[in-house]
Amino acid sequence: MTHSSSKPSLSMLPYDMLMVILSKVALVSHVDLGACMASCKDMLNVSKFPEVLRSLRLEDVAPPPYELVPSTMEIVEEHAKNGNIHATFLCGLFNYFHLKHVTIGLTQLSFMPRNSFRSYVPLWNDLTY
Incomplete structure (x- = not known):
């Protein structure tokens, strides 16, 4: 994750930190998780980690x-x-x-x-x- 901008951004964080953040977002809202995934490639990659997928609440996404x-x-x-x-x-x-x-x-x-x-x-x- 090398970025040329000197301005801090979430994508500058290591993947394990992004994973923790996305896991907490996934617990609250699948809509917000989708927005995070769309924001950058790093977030999209981290969203596929098992820890993030485990925390996603599917009740609103796919009802029985x-x-x-x-x-x-x-x-x-x-x-x-x-x-x-x-x-x-x-x-x-x-x-x-x-x-x-x-x-x-x-x-x-x-x-x-x-x-x-x-x-x-x-x-x-x-x-x-």
Whole structure:
């Protein structure tokens, strides 16, 4: 980071200091992080550090799919009631992680290995790619 200007700027700081600053910005606002990234190449490079990426709050950037379409969970629950193994798995994830209904979520999640390993494998592949 060599700069010819004698005027102090953030880009004159070492990357580890910029990383700390961007991590704190990422905790507060993804909009401000984007503005910092657009300000100079050094900020853009530092924004790709794992420490910065870990601190970025994604709730406002990418809401969970069930919040994008409120009727989605109703459809999934209807399929789960009719014995769809994939829908039961999704309901288990939703109940356990989002609604914090631990018992219901774990019961629905345990339905998968008990009933069909073959149906679970394609779903797991879909979720991990």
